[in-house]
Each structure stands twice: as structure tokens, then as C-alpha cells.
Amino acid sequence: MAELGTRLKEARLSKGYSLDDLQEITKIQKRYLVGIEEGNYSIMPGSFYVRAFIKQYAEAVGLNAEDILETYKSELPGTQNEQVSQSMTQSPSRRKVPSNKMMEAMPKIIVGLFIIVIIVAIWVLWQSKNNAGTPVIDDTSPEMEYDTKVKPIDSEKDKEEQDKKEQENANKDDLKGDSKEETPDENKVEEVKQTISTGTIEADGATTSYTLTGSETFKVRIEVAGPTFIGIRNQQQQELLSDTRVYNAGEVVEFDATAQNYARIRLGNSTQAKIYINDELLTYAQQIVTQNIVINFNKEQ
Secondary structure: OOOHHHHHHHHHHHOOHHHHHHHHHHHHOOOHHHHHHOOOOOOOOHHHHHHHHHHHHHHOOOOOOOHHHOOOOOOOOOOOOOHHHHHOOOOOHHHHOOOHHHHHHHHHHHHHHHHHHHHHHHHEEEEHHEEEEEEEEOOHHHOOOOOOOOOOOOOOOHHHHHHHHHHHHHHHHHHHHHHHOOOOOOOOOOOOOOOOOOOOEEEOOEEEEEEOOOOOOOOOEEEEEEOOEEEEEEOOOOOOOOOEEEOOOOOOHHHHOOOOOEEHHHOOHHHHHHEEOOOOOOOOOOOOEEEEEEEOOOOOO
């Protein structure tokens, strides 16, 4: 067995994964996984797939894939970079020589720009001259004045009627003000803040249980910062997440578990994943790499 295969197999066994488990996590056929552990790369579809499968295998078992590939590169089948070799062996006589056409065209370009500047300057002067001759309307001329004077009250009767209308308007304004002050704010709704209990570590040492209350929804969002396996199951151990696999940096897993009263989140590397419950960040009760997060949901009635 090759040293690389031995290293990977030991890491897999330390994680407690069987080859079937690893096949489910990486989606790599079991026979290719066996070939990697035995150093039998001849069964692979090509040298590119050898490196890709080894990298995915290493990430799934918690190893640094780049370090693994660098350390054991002597065991891996080599690849040729034809473009690099061709560029290194290309004769100087075939290299392209910069054209002098641009230098020849520069005087013409400068003359063209100079002509454009002159045209723009003439247009601006012409516009300014036209605006200077536009007549300005005098808003204070007698023809523009309006009769805004209040007509005098011709009789005592008219004065009494006007006073009466003013009093009625004042009473209406008072009533409106009182009704506005007494009207309750029907749109104001008392907010109920959700609560996530402090995590309780279970007997197996790898599972932490939390309880979500004060919410009518149960939405899970997991933001991934590095390679980590993610799976979500219900209380009957049925998979809820359609795409159970190793997720990479930048990926986000979202799942609406409102219909469930229990969800178990399996994290292959919790240091590379943040869990949000209804947009609230969950604080891990224990700092271990591989762990199970159980959320018990008590829905508000």
C-alpha cells in the first residue's frame, strides 16, 4: 500500500467512516476510493481525476488537501503543460513585433481632437449669445398682479355670519384633535422575541440539544467558510436535506423546518460553519470539530 493511501485510510478510520460512508459524502465511486488507498491509480479515468479525487477524499476526512498533494506528489501520475512548453521553446523569430501603425496615426488623432474642441467652443458661445437675447418676464408688472385684497364687510349681518362660520370651523378642529389623540394605534403589535436555550451536551459527548421558543417559524441557515459535511435529519432519522454532502467555502445551506418539531444537524467540521436559526446566530455550547446540533422546536400557538 502506498504511503499516501495509508495516510488517507488512517484519517478515514479516525473519523469513523466506512468506505460506504465516504462514498455517500464525496459521491466518488467506492472502487476509486479503494484504488486511492491501495495506490492503484491505473483504474482512474485520467491523471486529472486522480488529483481531484484525492483532494476531495482528504477534505472529507479533515486533512489539508493542498499539503497532502504537495507532500506525496512523487507518488502521483504527472501531467504535461503543453502551453508552457510551447511558449518556452518558441523561437524568437516567431514572436510578434509591436506594430508602428499606432505611432503613425497619432498626429491624425491629435488634429481630430483639436477640431472637435473648436467646434464645441463655437457651439457654447452661440448658445450663450442666444440666451442673452431672450427676454425676461417681469413678474412685478401691473399686468401680472392679482386682486388678493379681502373685500370689506358690507353689513353687520355679513359680519355675524362670518363670525359664526369661524366659530363652527374652530369647533370642528377641536373635535378632530380630540379624536386623533384618543384613537389607539391599531397597527401597533407587541413583538414576541424568540428564545434559544443554552445548549445541553448529551451523554455521547458529540451531541448538543437546544430548544427554540417564542417563534412561529423554524428556518435554518448554515454559512460555510471551509470544507465541511452537512446533513439534516428529523426525529425518525430521515434525511430532510436533499443535498447531503461536503460543502465548500462560500456556499449557504437554507432549510425551512417549520413543519418539524425536531431537527438534527450533522456538521463534519463545525469550525467552518455558522448556524442561524430564524436569522439569529447559534452559539455552540462546545468547541469540537465534528458534532451534532439538535433543535427542539416548541411552536407558538
